[in-house]
Amino acid sequence: LNSFLCRMKQFVSIFLLTVLLCGCGVPENAEKPKEIKAIENDYAKGFRIQELESGGFEIEFLNLESENLDVLSTVVIGELVDSKQSDITHFPKPVNEIACLSTTHIAMLDQIGAIGTLKATAFAEYVRNTHAVELIEAGKIVSLSGSEEIEFELLLDLKPQLFLVY
Numbered sequence: 001l002n003s004f005l006c007r008m009k010q011f012v013s014i015f016l017l018t019v020l021l022c023g024c025g026v027p028e029n030a031e032k033p034k035e036i037k038a039i040e041n042d043y044a045k046g047f048r049i050q051e052l053e054s055g056g057f058e059i060e061f062l063n064l065e066s067e068n069l070d071v072l073s074t075v076v077i078g079e080l081v082d083s084k085q086s087d088i089t090h091f092p093k094p095v096n097e098i099a100c101l102s103t104t105h106i107a108m109l110d111q112i113g114a115i116g117t118l119k120a121t122a123f124a125e126y127v128r129n130t131h132a133v134e135l136i137e138a139g140k141i142v143s144l145s146g147s148e149e150i151e152f153e154l155l156l157d158l159k160p161q162l163f164l165v166y
């Protein structure tokens with residue numbers, strides 16, 4: 001069970017980091033938000049997301065098996081401001097090109113306004129998200145699968161900054 005939880009934590013961490021890296025860039029001359037704002041999760045309950053004053057995000061990954069939802073790890077995307085924790089994972093730059101294996105990732109990218117960063121998906125013929133379908137039809141998102149197998153050569157040619165797996 002510990003091995004499964006560890007792998008699940010890694011998967012969720014990588015996926016959320018990817019998704020949030022897409023939209024955390026703030027131009028230097030942009031006005032910074034004045035308050036910290038919690039972002040509601042529609043798709044999962046194993047994490048909390050807060051938009052920071054600096055314009056970045058803080059993600060806390062939670063232990064759903066604990067009564068108090070203990071924090072397993074914390075990730076900051078964007079500017080790291082006055083952190084009291086020493087075990088924070090920090091990503092200073094946004095990701096602008098993503099490929100994914102699961103169509104579930106598409107809905108999550110769309111939810112945070114990062115669907116434009118998606119460059120490729122497996123099983124594009126099964127995508128039902130209207131924004132993604134428009135991008136697929138326009139050739140801005142390519143299909144990584146012609147059947148049951150992934151076209152890894154195409155994936156390597158696209159050179160995504162991040163590849164989301166199950």
